[in-house]
Amino acid sequence: MSDDHGHGHGHLISFDPTETDHDHHEATPASGRAVRIGIGGPVGSGKTALVAALARSLGERVRLAVVTNDIYTTEDADFLRRNAVLPPERVEAVQTGCCPHTAIRDDITANLDAIETLEERFGDLELVLVESGGDNLTAVFSRGLVDAQIFVVDVAGGDKVPRKGGPGVTTADLLVINKTDLAPLVGANMDVMTGDATRIRGALPVITQSLVEDPAATEVGAWVLEQLACVPARS
Amino acid sequence: MGLTSLVLADARFPGGGHVHSGGVEEAVARGLVQDVETLRGFLLGRLRTAGLVAAAFAAAAARLAARGTDARGTDARGTDARGTDTDAWAAQASPAGAWAAQASVAGAWAAQASRAWGALDAEFDARTPSQAQREASRAQGRGTLRAVRAAWPSPVYDELGPRPHHALLVGAVCGIAGEPPEEAARCVAYLAVSGPASAAVRLLGLDPFAVNAVLIHLEPALDAVVETAVHTAAHTAVTEDLPAPGAPVLDLLAQAHVAHRGRLRLFAS
Ligand SMILES: Nc1nc2c(ncn2[C@@H]2O[C@H](COP(=O)(O)OP(=O)(O)OP(=O)(O)O)[C@@H](O)[C@H]2O)c(=O)[nH]1
Ligand SMILES: [Mg+2]
Numbered sequence A: 001m002s003d004d005h006g007h008g009h010g011h012l013i014s015f016d017p018t019e020t021d022h023d024h025h026e027a028t029p030a031s032g033r034a035v036r037i038g039i040g041g042p043v044g045s046g047k048t049a050l051v052a053a054l055a056r057s058l059g060e061r062v063r064l065a066v067v068t069n070d071i072y073t074t075e076d077a078d079f080l081r082r083n084a085v086l087p088p089e090r091v092e093a094v095q096t097g098c099c100p101h102t103a104i105r106d107d108i109t110a111n112l113d114a115i116e117t118l119e120e121r122f123g124d125l126e127l128v129l130v131e132s133g134g135d136n137l138t139a140v141f142s143r144g145l146v147d148a149q150i151f152v153v154d155v156a157g158g159d160k161v162p163r164k165g166g167p168g169v170t171t172a173d174l175l176v177i178n179k180t181d182l183a184p185l186v187g188a189n190m191d192v193m194t195g196d197a198t199r200i201r202g203a204l205p206v207i208t209q210s211l212v213e214d215p216a217a218t219e220v221g222a223w224v225l226e227q228l229a230c231v232p233a234r235s
Numbered sequence B: 001m002g003l004t005s006l007v008l009a010d011a012r013f014p015g016g017g018h019v020h021s022g023g024v025e026e027a028v029a030r031g032l033v034q035d036v037e038t039l040r041g042f043l044l045g046r047l048r049t050a051g052l053v054a055a056a057f058a059a060a061a062a063r064l065a066a067r068g069t070d071a072r073g074t075d076a077r078g079t080d081a082r083g084t085d086t087d088a089w090a091a092q093a094s095p096a097g098a099w100a101a102q103a104s105v106a107g108a109w110a111a112q113a114s115r116a117w118g119a120l121d122a123e124f125d126a127r128t129p130s131q132a133q134r135e136a137s138r139a140q141g142r143g144t145l146r147a148v149r150a151a152w153p154s155p156v157y158d159e160l161g162p163r164p165h166h167a168l169l170v171g172a173v174c175g176i177a178g179e180p181p182e183e184a185a186r187c188v189a190y191l192a193v194s195g196p197a198s199a200a201v202r203l204l205g206l207d208p209f210a211v212n213a214v215l216i217h218l219e220p221a222l223d224a225v226v227e228t229a230v231h232t233a234a235h236t237a238v239t240e241d242l243p244a245p246g247a248p249v250l251d252l253l254a255q256a257h258v259a260h261r262g263r264l265r266l267f268a269s
Helices: A047-056 A075-082 A101-104 A109-122 A167-172 A180-186 A190-201 A218-230 B004-007 B024-029 B036-077 B088-092 B096-103 B104-124 B129-149 B156-160 B166-176 B181-206 B208-217 B219-235 B248-259
Strands: A034-040 A064-068 A092-093 A126-133 A150-153 A174-178 A205-210
Touching: A034 A047, A034 A218, A047 A064, A047 A075, A047 A126, A047 A150, A047 A174, A047 A218, A064 A075, A064 A109, A075 A092, A092 A109, A092 A205, A101 A109, A101 B096, A109 A126, A109 B129, A150 A167, A150 A218, A167 A190, A174 A190, A174 A218, A190 A205, A205 A218, B004 B166, B004 B181, B024 B036, B024 B181, B024 B248, B036 B104, B036 B156, B036 B166, B036 B181, B036 B208, B036 B248, B104 B156, B129 B156, B129 B166, B129 B248, B156 B166, B166 B181, B181 B208, B181 B219
Parallel strands: A034 A126, A034 A150, A064 A092, A064 A126, A150 A174, A174 A205
Antiparallel strands: none
């Protein structure tokens, strides 16, 4: 096949046992742990852009790391590493077996493993951001995985989205309506979006933002810092 | 089947199994598994090799865990209900069957059990030449341990370490819950094919009814694997003699899967 390795032919699969590292052995888990915040929302709504913004604006002050859950590739993790938003060792990518919502809700094992790996690697993490794979409006994070969650929807997805509701829009600790700069271009009515969102969410907060206009995600950053102050550190 | 082995075999059990394809993702990428028929062959081969090893070790682990649970209870009562048992595991764990005579039955048992768990772990490693597969097995064990500690608390898990092989842990849980080794073996043998079958449905969009029927058609092969596993676990005096069938292509597929980092990968194994 394609694995030509320099002597004129390719093997079906190359297998050199000497190529491999030693088996991984677990360090003793660090006591205490970082606050975990999930960032979910439909495909392309701006989750990775938000993670990057938060890493840039909070990275100096807060010891943070990121877990990504791409559906298809390590695109998000690669983006964060490539753009030097975070050192590569602070980003872990999780495979979700084609089921991004399962990995954040029904069976959170792979994500917990990734978080614990990061906590063991750094010992003193204060914040882990978990970006879900882009999914639909019903995807929410398990409370067993994160302490708080942000749901990101996109103005360009249409101003009907908040009205449709679903557990993400309705129950997330913070709803972010992103890409407000695109509203005039797609004919989205921001008053309708925020009005529907606040009606459906009651007292839960809603932030509208444009990462083009505010690349630091100032308001969301402030909300995250509040969570760090008030989420009791669990061990 | 008891509730424990049913729950452990359930695809919805939250132990991280859904992110593992057991080599199917790589086999699909290479065109080795393309449809229901090629999947059938893949599953049968996997069942008779990796599945048999897992089943035999699960059965052995179930026996060992059940014995450990008994020994602890025995110590509390100050008697040894199992002292006359000539079982191979006791013989291995305690040369000359002397453990019943020990002043502290549980203390002696603990040291012997610890050696026996270590032997099972090392022998399972030895039967898994691919590092990627060892990692996958231990990753599933680690994930399952989290769920298991919450549902079936037991000091036995301390013997298994933080990243036990999945088959050993499942066997241990079944033993702790009082299920026979046969159920432990059936559970892991089934998981050896059900997970990959589900992965194939997701990757290839195969008809789920056809794939489900393939699993049911594997029943005679699965029964044979379970029987061999249970029989050898019961009659093998030394861990080294547990079955060691190999499927080199599965090992190679697993290695190739992790080697190609740049490529599309939806599954951890
Ligand atoms: N105009 C505009 N574009 C934005 C904004 N935020 C993000 N984008 C762009 O939207 C696209 C998708 O953003 P991502 O951050 O990759 O979205 P995502 O939610 O992580 O996507 P998936 O991980 O694929 O689900 C990128 O091209 C971003 O640059 C915004 O506020 N305004
Ligand atoms: Mg993304």
